[in-house]
Amino acid sequence: MRYEELKDEIKAAMKAKDKVRLSILRQVHGEIKNIEVNERRDIQDADVDAMLKRLIKQTGETLEGSIKAGNDQERTDTLARQVAILESYLPEQVSGAALSALIDDVLKETGATTKKDMGRVMGALGKRTAGNFDKAEAAKELGQRLG
Secondary structure: OOHHHHHHHHHHEEEEEEEEHHHHHHHHHHHHHHHHHHHHOOOOOHHHHHHHHHHHHHHHHHHHHHHHHHHHHHHHHHHHHHHHEEEOOOOOOOHHHHHHHHHHHHHHOOOOHHHHHHHHHHHHHHHHHOOEEHHHHHHHHHHHHHO
């Protein structure tokens, strides 16, 4: 998500009076500002993706705790919606046939032949996709191929 897109999304949420979307987008905006101020640098798309994944994980954990604690349904629904909103801003993950083809390329490129090479292959996959690939699916397929 680009910074200008975020500002436009916040404005649209304000106009639509969508309090849940507005709240989570403002949280994202605050996180971006914190990175820029604390680290004194412009934020990159990869930083935003990492921050979104962290917020998804945190909000998801809060959601699980809310469900276990038996909190009211409105709070649980709000948290679930926030997770869905955040996920909608992440780039689509590479999976299925596209991931399989990418694994083929990386295996040829790295010359990996044993399970000891798995970390190197996963690292190369991460660089090629900016970390946006189904890691469990990749690990399973690599385990079968490098068996």
